[in-house]
Amino acid sequence: xxxxxxxxxxxxxxxxxxxxxxxxxxxxxxxxxxxxxxxxxxxxxxxxxxxxxxxxxxxxxxxxxxxxxxxxxxxxxxxxxxxxxxxxxxxxxxxxxxxxxxxxxxxxxxxxxxxxxxxxxxxxxxxxxxxxxxxxxxxxxxxxxxxxxxxxxxxxxxxxxxxxxxxxxxxxxxxxxxxxxxxxxxxxxxxxxxxxxxxxxxxxxxxxxxxxxxxxxxxxxxxxxxxxxxxxxxxxxxxxxxxxxxxxxxxxxxxxxxxxxxxxxxxxxxxxxxxxxxxxxxxxxxxxxxxxxxxxxxxxxxxxxxxxxxxxxxxxxxxxxxx
Amino acid sequence: xxxxxxxxxxxxxxxxxxxxxxxxxxxxxxxxxxxxxxxxxxxxxxxxxxxxxxxxxxxxxxxxxxxxxxxxxxxxxxxxxxxxxxxxxxxxxxxxxxxxxxxxxxxxxxxxxxxxxxxxxxxxxxxxxxxxxxxxxxxxxxxxxxxxxxxxxxxxxxxxxxxxxxxxxxxxxxxxxxxxxxxxxxxxxxxxxxxxxxxxxxxxxxxxxxxxxxxxxxxxxxxxxxxxxxxxxxxxxxxxxxxxxxxxxxxxxxxxxxxxxxxxxxxxxxxxxxxxxxxxxxxxxxxxxxxxxxxxxxxxxxxxxxxxxxxxxxxxxxxxxxxxxxxxxxxxx
Numbered sequence: 010x011x012x013x014x015x016x017x018x019x020x021x022x023x024x025x026x027x028x029x030x031x032x033x034x035x036x037x038x039x040x041x042x043x044x045x046x047x048x049x050x051x052x053x054x055x056x057x058x059x060x061x062x063x064x065x066x067x068x069x070x071x072x073x074x075x076x077x078x079x080x081x082x083x084x085x086x087x088x089x090x091x092x093x094x095x096x097x098x099x100x101x102x103x104x105x106x107x108x109x110x111x112x113x114x115x116x117x118x119x120x121x122x123x124x125x126x127x128x129x130x131x132x133x134x135x136x137x138x139x140x141x142x143x144x145x146x147x148x149x150x151x152x153x154x155x156x157x158x159x160x161x162x163x164x165x166x167x168x169x170x171x172x173x174x175x176x177x178x179x180x181x182x183x184x185x186x187x188x189x190x191x192x193x194x195x196x197x198x199x200x201x202x203x204x205x206x207x208x209x210x211x212x213x214x215x216x217x218x219x220x221x222x223x224x225x226x227x228x229x230x231x232x233x234x235x236x237x238x239x240x241x242x243x244x245x246x247x248x249x250x251x252x253x254x255x256x257x258x259x260x261x262x263x264x265x266x267x268x269x270x271x272x273x274x275x276x277x278x279x280x281x282x283x284x285x286x287x288x289x290x291x292x293x294x295x296x297x298x299x300x301x302x303x304x305x306x307x308x309x310x311x312x313x314x315x316x317x318x319x320x321x322x323x324x325x326x327x328x329x330x331x332x
Numbered sequence: 333x334x335x336x337x338x339x340x341x342x343x344x345x346x347x348x349x350x351x352x353x354x355x356x357x358x359x360x361x362x363x364x365x366x367x368x369x370x371x372x373x374x375x376x377x378x379x380x381x382x383x384x385x386x387x388x389x390x391x392x393x394x395x396x397x398x399x400x401x402x403x404x405x406x407x408x409x410x411x412x413x414x415x416x417x418x419x420x421x422x423x424x425x426x427x428x429x430x431x432x433x434x435x436x437x438x439x440x441x442x443x444x445x446x447x448x449x450x451x452x453x454x455x456x457x458x459x460x461x462x463x464x465x466x467x468x469x470x471x472x473x474x475x476x477x478x479x480x481x482x483x484x485x486x487x488x489x490x491x492x493x494x495x496x497x498x499x500x501x502x503x504x505x506x507x508x509x510x511x512x513x514x515x516x517x518x519x520x521x522x523x524x525x526x527x528x529x530x531x532x533x534x535x536x537x538x539x540x541x542x543x544x545x546x547x548x549x550x551x552x553x554x555x556x557x558x559x560x561x562x563x564x565x566x567x568x569x570x571x572x573x574x575x576x577x578x579x580x581x582x583x584x585x586x587x588x589x590x591x592x593x594x595x596x597x598x599x600x601x602x603x604x605x606x607x608x609x610x611x612x613x614x615x616x617x618x619x620x621x622x623x624x625x626x627x628x629x630x631x632x633x634x635x636x637x638x639x640x641x642x643x644x645x646x647x648x649x650x651x652x653x654x655x656x657x658x659x660x661x662x663x664x665x
Contacts, residue, residue, distance in 0.1 A: 095574060098572035099572035099573075108563060113567075114564040115661070125573070125581070129572055130572060161662070
């Protein structure tokens with residue numbers, strides 16, 4: 010069996026808040042292979058971003074990792090020292106954020122960020138670093154990279170800013186790119202361009218991408234596998250085409266149903282009634298039971314369902330799948 | 333930029349005109365005759381009339397107002413009634429001492445306040461934050477003359493430090509170039525003089541600047557906390573930079589912008605507050621001169637002090653505005 014690039018096992022993360030302890034991630038397990046796109050989908054506040062930041066060990070101070078293990082290239086991330094983590098961040102694992110305009114330091118010329126990463130991780134400095142940085146800007150298809158290098162973020166458009174962020178993230182050839190809603194703040198046309206850019210860049214390397222989004226349509230365009238998360242729990246996971254063709258969890262079905270379609274002439278948009286529950290004292294058992302129309306009283310609200318194999322890679326966690 | 337500077341200078345002239353006019357009106361409105369202040373309350377009416385005639389105080393207000401500007405435009409700020417020397421000369425003598433004191437105070441506030449604020453921001457709600465909060469609260473709420481007296485009592489009287497004034501004796505005075513002793517002694521390589529001046533200035537500068545240390549600390553703390561919550565800080569951390577590097581390379585510059593505003597305002601507060609501190613520490617500066625001039629209702633001298641302080645204050649704020657541009661490239665003139 011080939012070695013996994015990233016393995017997350019039974020990860021639980023909680024946050025101290027003034028309301029009490031919020032159980033943000035509840036025994037999450039997933040893995041990323043080399044050269045793979047994994048999509049993590051879910052509504053806002055379901056723990057997608059927290060799971061990404063725990064990979065970098067950059068959670069806010071209020072967060073506690075309660076339980077679990079994260080293995081990156083076979084090594085435990087949770088056991089690594091801060092100094093070792095700093096090598097990993099930006100070197101092996103990079104992240105691209107949702108809003109490029111706030112992810113770039115307003116008082117730094119955009120190219121300096123790339124130079125900074127190159128110096129930190131590869132010890133390249135001076136003219137050589139600048140040359141490499143301009144090369145990176147060129148790679149992400151920024152016109153006139155030489156001019157752009159010494160411009161400030163506010164002189165670039167949103168799409169250009171996001172390209173810069175991607176150039177920074179890829180500067181040191183990471184093995185894993187975390188794309189945290191990285192197209193959400195862009196308009197639809199730019200979204201497609203940026204997504205295509207990352208797809209192309211990924212194909213040229215062996216890098217894996219962890220694509221965090223709430224947009225299932227985007228996942229269907231680029232991901233190999235996907236994970237459906239709800240309120241800090243994984244509901245379903247599997248190959249994208251299998252999950253889309255045969256959604257096995259009621260939540261997944263509702264999500265897919267909520268994608269607007271031109272061919273369906275529905276009167277109104279489909280939506281899921283209710284909202285994500287608070288994570289301080291979350292619902293017992295399967296956290297989706299409060300909004301699930303098919304819930305089995307006495308079971309769904311008592312114990313979390315066990316894993317059910319739909320096919321060799323497709324898994325779902327729902328009481329309805331077994332009796 | 334050039335256009336903006338010209339506009340700012342034109343505005344400066346307008347501001348100075350406003351300030352001097354206001355001061356002129358206030359002086360005129362105060363029912364106190366310099367003749368009595370100078371010549372004594374037992375003076376005969378003839379003596380007072382002679383005095384008024386000599387200093388032009390017998391002329392109508394409008395004429396005196398006009399003459400003030402007419403002479404000022406020729407570089408003549410009039411003659412001090414009290415010292416009988418040209419006001420411009422007195423300014424040249426006294427101003428550097430005050431400018432030096434206020435500048436050292438500002439530098440102290442900055443050098444102490446900024447690191448304290450950063451520490452407080454990083455250790456938010458833990459003991460270092462509580463301690464700096466307490467210290468800055470004391471700094472902001474302590475009247476500086478009282479603080480100055482306590483410093484005098486402790487460091488000069490009880491611990492036997494250096495005495496008041498700018499230097500121990502005339503022997504320590506550096507060759508006059510700018511009148512700023514610290515700079516003059518450095519430029520001429522006069523080390524013993526530099527050390528003596530530094531020892532003399534540090535206490536009054538601290539007394540004057542304690543207030544500012546408090547304000548700068550609080551300002552730096554909140555501004556740094558705000559900056560640290562920004563995405564580009566997270567992004568920099570996620571790129572593998574150490575917390576120290578993130579602060580020096582990414583957070584510091586952006587958090588300094590609000591602090592810079594405070595520094596500009598502080599300069600004004602120091603130039604005004606310096607009067608009390610200079611009297612307490614027998615500092616031979618503009619504040620002491622202003623204090624004595626006000627006691628004697630020395631009209632030309634008061635006008636001169638106000639004019640010089642306003643010019644410096646406006647220029648300092650002009651420099652602050654230029655520095656904004658350096659700190660934040662989004663600011664355009």
